Amino acid sequence: xxLLGLLEREPxxxxxxxxxxxxxxxxGKPLPFGQVYxxxxxxxxxxxxxxxxxxxxxxxxxxxxxxxxxxxxxxEAWLHExxxxxxxxxxxxxxxxxxxxxxxxxxxxxxxxQRAAHLQRMRELTALKRTGGLVDALLADHGLFxxxxxxxxxxxxxxxxxxxxxxVRA
Amino acid sequence: MTAETAQTAGTAQTAGxxxxxxxxxxxxAGALIEARDVTLAxxxxxxxxxxxxxxxxxxxxxxxxxxxxxxSTLLHCLAGILxxxxxxxxxxxxxVDTMRENARSALRRDRFGFVFQFGQLVPELSxxxxxxxxxxxxxxxxxxxxxxxxxxxxxxELGATRTRRCGELSGGQAQRVALARALVxxxxxxxxxxxTGALDSLTGEHVMDLLVAAAREQGTTVILVTxxxxxxxxxxxxxxxxxxxxxxYDLAPVPPAPVAS
Ligand SMILES: Nc1ncnc2c1ncn2[C@@H]1O[C@H](COP(=O)(O)OP(=O)(O)OP(=O)(O)O)[C@@H](O)[C@H]1O
Ligand SMILES: [Mg+2]
Numbered sequence: 423x424x425l426l427g428l429l430e431r432e433p434x435x436x437x438x439x440x441x442x443x444x445x446x447x448x449x450g451k452p453l454p455f456g457q458v459y460x461x462x463x464x465x466x467x468x469x470x471x472x473x474x475x476x477x478x479x480x481x482x483x484x485x486x487x488x489x490x491x492x493x494x495x496x497x498e499a500w501l502h503e504x505x506x507x508x509x510x511x512x513x514x515x516x517x518x519x520x521x522x523x524x525x526x527x528x529x530x531x532x533x534x535x536q537r538a539a540h541l542q543r544m545r546e547l548t549a550l551k552r553t554g555g556l557v558d559a560l561l562a563d564h565g566l567f568x569x570x571x572x573x574x575x576x577x578x579x580x581x582x583x584x585x586x587x588x589x590v591r592a
Numbered sequence: 593m594t595a596e597t598a599q600t601a602g603t604a605q606t607a608g609x610x611x612x613x614x615x616x617x618x619x620x621a622g623a624l625i626e627a628r629d630v631t632l633a634x635x636x637x638x639x640x641x642x643x644x645x646x647x648x649x650x651x652x653x654x655x656x657x658x659x660x661x662x663x664s665t666l667l668h669c670l671a672g673i674l675x676x677x678x679x680x681x682x683x684x685x686x687x688v689d690t691m692r693e694n695a696r697s698a699l700r701r702d703r704f705g706f707v708f709q710f711g712q713l714v715p716e717l718s719x720x721x722x723x724x725x726x727x728x729x730x731x732x733x734x735x736x737x738x739x740x741x742x743x744x745x746x747x748x749e750l751g752a753t754r755t756r757r758c759g760e761l762s763g764g765q766a767q768r769v770a771l772a773r774a775l776v777x778x779x780x781x782x783x784x785x786x787x788t789g790a791l792d793s794l795t796g797e798h799v800m801d802l803l804v805a806a807a808r809e810q811g812t813t814v815i816l817v818t819x820x821x822x823x824x825x826x827x828x829x830x831x832x833x834x835x836x837x838x839x840x841y842d843l844a845p846v847p848p849a850p851v852a853s
Contacts, residue, residue, distance in 0.1 A: 534832075534839065544825035552801060566822055573821045581658065 425461050426470060426489065427497050427521040433474070433488040436462055446590075447517055462487055470496055497521075501532060504539035507569055515572065519579060523587040533580045540573050623682070624649040624813050625670055625781065630679035631836075632665055639665040640676070641836035647781075652807060652814040654824035657833035663817045664785055666833060670815060671704055671783045672696040701729055705779035705812070707770050709786040715759030719769045720745065722758050726777045744772035748802055764795035771799060775806050782807060785817045793822065800826045 428434070428442050436458050444452045465471040470493035474486035489497075501522050505514050515536065522529040544566055551562040579586065625647040632640040639662045647653055647670070655663050668674040669681055672688045673696075681688040683703075688696065705726070706712070713722045720741045727737035745754045748768045753761055758769060767787065774782055787803065788796030804826050807814045816827055824830050831840040 537832075538830075541821060541824060541830055544821060545827070548822075548825040552804070566825070570821045577658075 423497070423500050424517050424521065425458065426465060426493055427501070427517075427525070429471060429487055429489045430494060430497050430525055433486050435484070435486055439487075446520060447513075465493065469493075497525075501527065502535075504532070504536040507540045507543040507572070515576070519586070520590050523583070524590050526591075529583055529587075530580065533576055533583075537573060537576050537580075540569050540576070544569050544573075622646070622648050624684065625815075626680075626682040627666065627670055627676075627838075628680040628682070630666070630669055630676040630681065632669060632674060632676045638836055640669065642679070643669075643833070643836060643838045644679075645670075645831055645838045645840065647813060647815060650811055650813055651829070652804065652816060652827040654827035654830040655815060655817045655833060656819060656821075656824055656830050659819070661833045662836040663833045665836075666838070667783055667785055667815060667817055671706070671781075672699055701726070702777075703780040705774035705777065705782045707767075707774045707782070707784040707787040709789040712770050713758040713761075713766055713773070715757065717758060718755050719750065719753045719758055719761065719765075720755065722769055723772045723776050725773060730777060741772070741776055744776060747806075748772055763790045764792075764799070767791055767795075767799055768802065771803055771806075775810065775812070778810050779812060782812050782814045784814065786819070787816070788818070788820065788823050796820070796823060 424443060424447055425439050428439050436455070439462075440453050440455060440458045443458075462471060462473075466473050466487075470490055472488045472490055474488060477484040477486070501518055505518075518532060518536075519529045522532055547562040547565050547569075551559045551566075554562070623646045627643055627645050630640050630643045631638070643662065643666055645666070655666065657663050665674060669676055669689075672681065672683075672691070675689050679689075683699070688699065691699070700706075713719075714725070717725075720738060723741035723744055724734075724737040727740060728734065732740075742754065745751050748771065750765060750768055750772070753765050753769070758766060761769065767790065771787065774784070782803075784803070788799050791799060800823055803814070803816075806812070814827070816823070818824050829840070831838050833839075
């Protein structure tokens with residue numbers, strides 16, 4: 423989904439997509455070329471990207487990929503949707519925010535929905551804590567602290583959206 | 593029906609059981625308190641710019657948002673303490689912002705309870721006298737007021753502090769005493785502004801547990817300002833105040849308002 427989101431900016435070669443993916447989301451773990459082309463092939467099969475004519479010089483790397491209407495709707499829907507609130511999903515949250523801003527969308531609505539989803543899960547865990555035994559309470563607290571950490575990050579990000587947008591659109 | 597609920601009902605309606613009727617009616621309508629497009633500025637500083645919110649009877653509503661966004665101001669408007677520059681505040685469908693000051697203070701005394709972050713207890717009085725204060729202000733005889741205040745000390749695990757002066761209590765103890773004082777007169781609405789702000793997280797959660805249990809049992813509607821997600825998670829839903837306007841999310845189905853015993 424991150425590749426499709428990057429492709430939405432402009433038609434690109436596989437190489438460019440990999441380079442941008444590594445720069446923004448790789449975190450020291452570069453995406454193998456094979457995986458980039460496998461993903462693009464699957465997206466083409468599903469009608470989400472079009473593969474351009476091979477340009478002179480040939481080789482798989484010389485093809486340009488263009489996102490389709492269907493691909494755009496898919497990115498749109500994915501960016502809109504809050505992730506199921508589980509601990510340790512900072513990276514997904516981060517990718518969504520950065521992609522939304524890169525594509526000139528407002529990330530604010532997404533952040534609000536994510537925040538609401540997180541608080542809803544925190545309410546469920548709090549209810550469990552209030553009605554259950556000590557073991558339930560400790561487990562619920564573990565979840566609550568992680569969700570709270572995410573939530574604080576969401577709030578901080580919401581407060582810094584303008585600066586972040588300037589940074590990723592530069 | 594106790595003396596002061598009759599008094600409450602008296603302010604509200606005519607018949608003897610009007611308090612209950614008012615509650616039932618607002619349940620059906622969904623809204624107990626409403627702010628409609630409220631604006632308020634402190635001199636040149638706009639604190640609220642078109643804030644609207646509906647508080648349902650029996651719900652616990654968390655009010656969140658960044659510092660300086662207008663949460664406390666909104667709370668004070670809903671409680672009829674501050675008057676908006678424009679817009680309307682309604683309680684049970686009746687305008688509060690156009691009431692005369694003495695009618696509004698009667699409302700606060702008879703139907704509302706308050707917990708704030710600091711400086712709300714009278715330091716020279718004992719803990720139990722502090723808790724009895726709202727009852728004394730409603731004209732309940734001293735012996736009865738103190739007896740009713742005392743029942744809260746066991747409940748809030750405050751037995752040891754009952755006769756101590758409030759100036760000598762720890763932050764967590766003082767906060768529980770303040771909660772008892774806010775709830776002792778069985779208010780229809782509890783307004784709480786950062787009630788756990790000065791507490792460590794375990795004590796804060798204990799206070800929230802007690803607050804939620806007491807509110808549910810009494811059918812009290814709670815409006816709770818907090819910037820702590822873990823505190824907000826005790827509420828049924830949350831609204832967010834940003835730059836003086838309100839955003840609400842209704843992802844969660846709101847549980848039916850509990851019936852007051
Ligand atoms: N008595 C006052 N006089 C002048 N300005 C005020 C007064 N009370 C509040 N304000 C201003 O109104 C705005 C909203 O303040 P308010 O106290 O409602 O914010 P808040 O959301 O409760 O913040 P916090 O989380 O810090 O308590 C702020 O800009 C504040 O400086
Ligand atoms: Mg405040």
